[in-house]
Amino acid sequence: MKSTIRKFALGAMAAAAGMAFMAPAAQAAEKMKIFLSMSYIGNDWQAEAANMLKAMAVHKNYADKVDLQVQVSGPNAQKQIQQINSMVQAGAKAIIVYPISPTALNGAVKNACAKGVVVVAYDSIISEPCAYNVHIDQRKWGVESAEWLVNKLGGKGKVVMVTGVPGTTVDTLRNEGAKEVFAKNPGIEVVAEANGMWSQAVARTELSKILATRNWDQVDGLWMQAGCYTANSMQSEAGIADDKLKPCAGESSNGGRIQMLPVGTEVEGANGTYRPMGAQRWSSGSQNFTGALALKLAVDKLEGKEIPALTDVAQNIVTNENVKLCQEGTWAEMKAGCNVFQPAIIPNPGWFASIYSDLTPEVGLNAALVAQPEE
């Protein structure tokens, strides 16, 4: 009698355990709880990347799989550590991270991985080996942009460098790559170097400082992590003709790409220096779709597929040879080769145009602008 009861009890317990085991699986079949941990949101790049990620989450392929929650910790490593910890505590299946630091989050990320949470970082890096990373090769960015500039100058000339935020990996890698190329070309002389902080506004201030003791004719080319649009505008204001603009290698702002279009190209909404100038440019940057791609990869991983530890995405370099105006900015149109948008749609020239990837057909211009996925 006793033993029957015990057997029964054991059976019940086993059933209960089985149900407990089943429950999360059943929930997962409904929706995966995925968090986005952002450190800083005070600029266009972050807003666009977050919009594209949100659009991906509501695309018809993902809407019934993913429950996305977006959180901002502020630019403080301790807070992002605590945020990641609390996301794990709240039952996250995956955490997409824009990391404030490549190293500071390692402990928290390792702990998340140990609990079976998939952690994917986009654009910036998490160095903890269990995290997945999605970004461009920043050193290669530095090398290729500098090589283009050296070729344009025929290996000889005075170059002004405007860098990013000192002390960050992205800035250091880009500068290293570029300086290595410049050093190999003895004809190239770097005459001035300033921190542009990846901001068009700061780039303008810094260039003005440099030009206080120099004329434009004492500069042959510009290498700017951000600010080629501003540099061309300043030359235009200084009375330099469109066909005499100095070659500039730099970021992927929509304003900068509009300036690359041949003079006379029909665009809607052009104004001031936000117009086709035929400026000689090399334009690429951190890709804004990396967040959306990170979400896709996280879902793949949760569905049991293998994903690479590092997804090195294409740089999507735009030069005067391949710059092409989009009419609407659908993914299909961008796949056909267009890479810059009408000023009438994008009134802010500092807006980043690097939103296309063949890996993310779910998101196009509307995703970056208003978090709406493609049909």
Next chain:
Amino acid sequence: MSAITSGGMEARRASSGSLRIGRHRGLITAFVAFAVLFAVVAQLSAVPLGYYDIAQMTTSGATLAIAAMGQTVVVLSGGFDLSAAAVISLVNVTLATFPSDGSVSPWTLTAVGVGIGLAVGAFNGFFIAFLRLQAIVVTLSTMFILQGITLIVMDKPGGMIEPRLSEILIGDLITDWVPMSAALLGVLLLFWYWLKRTKLGLAIYAIGGDIESARSAGISTRLVQFMVYVIAGGFYGLAGVFISAQTGAGDPLVGNPMLLQMFAAVVVGGTVLGGGRGGLTGSVLGAYVLMIIVNILLVLNVSAYFSTIAESTILLLAVLSASMHRKSVLAQNLRQLLDRFAAWRQGILPSQLTLSPRKLALADIRRDPSPERAQSAMAPFRTRHAEIIRYALPAYVCFVGVLLVTQYVLGNALFHFNYYNSLIVLASFLAILALGQGTVILTGGLDLSIPWTIGLCGILLAGMVKGSDAALIYAVPIVLVVGMLIGVLNGFGIVALGLSPIVMTLAVNGLLQGVALLYSGGTPDGFSSPMLRAFMTAKIFGITPVVPFLAVFGIFAVLLLGRTAFGRRVYAIGNSERAAELSGIPVKRTTIAVYMLSGFCSALVGILLTGFSGQASLGMGDEYLLPSIAVVVVGGALITGGRGSYVGMVGGVILLTALQMLLAGTTIPISARSILYGLVILGAIIALRDRRG
């Protein structure tokens, strides 16, 4: 900071019984705030919080808590330490350069970290205590110098921290009962309770309360001040060791964003800026209040753009709840309002009575023939303006030095009009901000809402103008009014609610950031009109239009501070708020007007920056906060208020701008630039030194 210490005088007048509660009120409030927030998180958490989660929260907040403890010691002594966050970064990267193969013991690493902190503290202490330089400027220069050294040690994140250090500090002291971080904080607090009872501890409170009385009472104030910075440095060093253990690697920027948080933690913990009142226990709680906000945002699922708004609101509520007592500024204001209302109903308000004023018969000064009067009127310009010249001159002398170096290194400066034109255009932003921030500092306050006032106003303007010159006619006045309204908000919180200027303006800054993000949806559109752009960038006969505008602005500013009743009231409040009030100065109204002026100046800078850049961007004001404070103090103003002149501030502006122009034109490494920048600021204030005994 006289605007803040009046609360302290209230407490001193209170009876000893309520004094006991009053003394711990800040601490009690911080504890209640923390308990409430923690209860919210625990209640709303999807999964119940276990020991593990709480241990993790304790560990995450420990770095900020330890650093805030150090800062508190400085604040208690009446000082201010801006180098704290830079020490944390320096210790972190230094430890990351040691081999992580087990060859260096964790104790050696801890000793190195704390040692760096102590050494930096001694450096600060030497200049502050023995050369009697202003703490805020010395530590600002130290901050720049340390940031440069940090970049030399490590120019990007990397390296590995000895894993045994992490094992010791991040684990548990007693498994599943006491996390090591909690134990460490406990030990530090015990150290503080012991220190507080020593002669040195009492002396720290004494010099914070009133340094002159402390000196008269026989305390060797210089030695105490020196020790304060050394002790604080030790705390920062330890915070650097802790964050190294926590992250396991080096990052040259890891500490920097903690600076403002640290001050917020100190104030939330009930320590009064200006010195004399508060303690380290409160600051630890304050740090955890700030950290747990992250969890609150998560459990309440606050959407991203609202996060800074929610954070600021929680910060304000936590500090405000401290003023829910009978003696608080808020309660006094309410009582006063009720009294006035009652008086109005009875018809006995002074304005309702018909009084015949009896004026004292004063001799007409202008026609006074007395010899002294005549003599003083004829006193030479140099004598009448001796103080202004004395404090303003060093900045101008240093500027001439920078100018000569620029001419030597880059050329095209000394005799080139273009150089001066560019200098003034680039200096215009800081020169305008200096009037706002400077006036606030003259009253003993501080305006930290400048960055996002600039950002929001720029975005509003660009959004309204959208390239149309005609729209400027209404857009510019609207934006300037918005700036003044932001100032009213700041002033209201400080005057009516009795909040510390640092907390109020920091919270308003967060609110404005949220508003700017919501308004722009994260990507501001709109752009400057041709006329506004030309105002900042065109050249008419080689002169940019903003240059003559700035000249007019400068004259206006000098007259405003030097020749008007408003200006005299500002100085009076800065020297002693109490004395000003007793002399019949409308302190509250004047304080609000001062913050309105600062909001106006920030809005103006937002407009001009939009014209200069062609468009507005989020975060475009971020680069202007610390410089706006630096130029004011380099120009000879006293951070505690009451002393300084606009002429001096402009000297500070052109010195720092010229220095930046010199550095930007070269290829000197960024790290060396930061060090040079710090050294020049330090040099300028050594020249400002008070030589009086």
